[in-house]
Amino acid sequence: MGDKRATLAEAMATVPDGARIALGGNTLHRGPGAAVHEIVRQAKRGLEIVKTAGAYDVDLLCATGCVAVVSAGFVGYETPFGMAPAYRKAVESGVVEAREHACATVIAGLRAAIQGVPFMPVAGLQGSDLPAARGFRAVADPYSDAQVYVVPALIPDVAILHVQEADSAGNGRILGTRFEDVLMAQAARRVVLTAERITDGAAFAEAPESVAIPGFLVDAVVSAPGGAWPFSCTPHYGYDAPYLASWVAAAAEPATARDFIASHILTSTPVPA
Amino acid sequence: MGDKRATLAEAMATVPDGARIALGGNTLHRGPGAAVHEIVRQAKRGLEIVKTAGAYDVDLLCATGCVAVVSAGFVGYETPFGMAPAYRKAVESGVVEAREHACATVIAGLRAAIQGVPFMPVAGLQGSDLPAARGFRAVADPYSDAQVYVVPALIPDVAILHVQEADSAGNGRILGTRFEDVLMAQAARRVVLTAERITDGAAFAEAPESVAIPGFLVDAVVSAPGGAWPFSCTPHYGYDAPYLASWVAAAAEPATARDFIASHILTSTPVPA
Amino acid sequence: MIDSAASPAPWDMMAVAMARLLNSGETVFHGVASPLPMVATLLAKHLHAPDLTYLNITGAVDAEPERLPVSTVDPALLHGTRALVTLADLFDLSARGKLDVAFLSGVQIDAEGRINLSAIGPYDHPAVRLPGGAGSAMLMPTARRVILWRTKHDRRTFVERLDFVTAAGNVDRVVTPLGIFARRGSRLEVESMHPGVTPAAFRDATEFPVAVGLDTPVTLPPTVEELTVLRAIDPDGVVRSEFA
């Protein structure tokens, strides 16, 4: 396989305005923090974010005007820091469309994309206002006439995933929870990996089941030590609680958010404290 | 988790006549040989076998009158030993129904079972006589009106899988290719594992991604050293070519098949040469 | 509203009450932002339900965390797991009827036990955009039992009418700082009030009508054994984090 190494700037430069981007990780954990910061610096516009449960990534990209649509099941910092202020404001003011999902319908949409079919049936949703709000249709099972909700294929233009180790061919090893990263890598038209470290990958052949992302699905791999920060990246570091607390406080007001972004993101590449 | 260890005879005694059984492995590799032999000794009747690509397992169970239906995409010994004589005879004489699948439609049916939905859309099948022969229906995508084939859920009553290592709680480690074993374990109402060795599983916590079958899906786990034989079980042993060659030769005629089964299976538990 | 002199701390009472609802042999799942379910499930497993299967969004199975995190997606919850499943696997487990208990919450909860986690005010122009229902719309109709918990019990939480129905389904119990609702038919009824809670206080905190009186049972306070095991599992008091 060819050498797919690229710089973070090069890899993110391939993400066009208006792209539908799937971001790996979940809430405070193993999100592609460095890639998200580069997207802010490159001032992308009109992005759609696909994720089951987002936090700082969604919130920051809303604060910086990069986002038009958020397709997610949950956006918040969980119990540690609560709701996502910039995301809230952007949706409440109508600047960003919250294309609300159940996490399971994000997965169903990705599964349809992966399996090359236009829709995926999904159990549940009965009694919820979501199908009506989102236009999820029910179809009749041709074998029983039972009605089942189906979710349209959700095909990301780019999946951006942070892994603990990768080789130059794009084989990516994930330690611990894989979240929806593997589904995103299969569903997306293009895949960009950022990795804590790029190695020769010789050890991968000893334990190929530890390689979550096969290289042939990957278009670019970026060396990004600390590249999940401020998200956690087990076993290397936890999420940066003081940083996230200060961001959430700043994010409540546009002026303070702007100052925070200018000093922490635009002028420098943040790295783990 | 409780201790799920059982003897092979106990575990197979829970398989009723007429059950739909999913058998792990593929063609000559990591099939549950010992369990299949016990099914023969217990003289089950009217079974439906679910597998993408079967060989000795399907052929032997057809020769012994255990099977009514074979739901598979391929039945044969590949290039080494060619077609499955007893399966052929049983289908050609109308004793066994070949419920032919594309391997992908076996997977689609299992996926529907796993996801708790009545059907699963599947790409392809256009131009094939299979949908008409099998009654696979097409439905209109409610979002585009495109027609897509859908396969009904295929729910095995029991999945019978051979793994290299398991603990008493039923956590099963598979080395090498997992084939459809994981899908079968999720789709089936009950799961029986046979294992080359049962250990305390302490090492599983060091590499949980090597544990293909989580114990909470498993109902019984059987210590069965050599339990894949005459199938291969990497890295412990390859398939038993001389044994399979002699079986395929014997299987061509009911009389020779009967003698072979009497001397090799009914009177003893075969073990690797 | 709770006379703390006569009553246990609400976090202890809720964790213990939730743990008592779990049975050995059951498969139990919690998702994001769920410290109380995390503590309650581990508590039940250490007390009366050793064969309970503890599942959570990390994909761990019966993990034995060395420390309890405030984020319930934290890798700390992987410690000791012998298998790693995915969130998709866990939703599928529920979808095919093999998930016994799912813990969910709601910013608004109505008398039928339906929940709103989506928006306050008009859905398309919300006064407050909430985080969203995560797995609830799929889990509530498919899990065998749904246990709702909410650390706020007031008239803005337990409402006559939801602004949006994020999810509805197989609610079994609702545990709050004031007491426990059980669903009878299609409606929530008060099963018990926690020690020190008066019928008037419970009624005043609930917008929809509830039948409570002096004959309403009182929740058994946490026993010494329950509190001892709880402190051992959660020495840092993560159980209090949802009350911050």
Add this chain to the structure above:
Amino acid sequence: MIDSAASPAPWDMMAVAMARLLNSGETVFHGVASPLPMVATLLAKHLHAPDLTYLNITGAVDAEPERLPVSTVDPALLHGTRALVTLADLFDLSARGKLDVAFLSGVQIDAEGRINLSAIGPYDHPAVRLPGGAGSAMLMPTARRVILWRTKHDRRTFVERLDFVTAAGNVDRVVTPLGIFARRGSRLEVESMHPGVTPAAFRDATEFPVAVGLDTPVTLPPTVEELTVLRAIDPDGVVRSEFA
């Protein structure tokens, strides 16, 4: 029908001809019972297509087997792989249009390149129940290019009418011991005959009409380099196994 003095061994000719059809950068898949595709894919990767991605039913990606097995599901094909995908993953890859080449075969093949692997005679009361089409019904319409190979080239194989259409779709080439068909529009046309094969022999071995004559191109025989690499990859001659 092949003048072996003037011509290469059919297994060598077929393996080389199949390898020449593969391009660097392509994703290439074979399934069960596929020794010639296995050898041809590895041969192409060692010759002109180093960046070809070799996928097979074992789930290995670009494995470098130390020995070639006769069963093409054999764990020997896992050697050196850095990732393990599943058969379901590989079908999905084709389903979403990202599989460039699938190798398939047929017991009967018609003039449109459709295949029968299901039954000879009436489907419901077959004279011969065949092994079945494995992945073909799903792969033929979805893979970008399907390369058929068959080691028998006779009138019972290349037929006017299939007894059953197991699969149909994106056939690009058909490689046999006598030559190579290419699909033009909806029909197979003879692209070349292998060295030593006469137009009469080719015609007589094919039930459906084929345009062959003295102006029909002759397949370039295996070069010394091709045969040298082939012997190095396959010292045990697994390439001959389908002719046994």
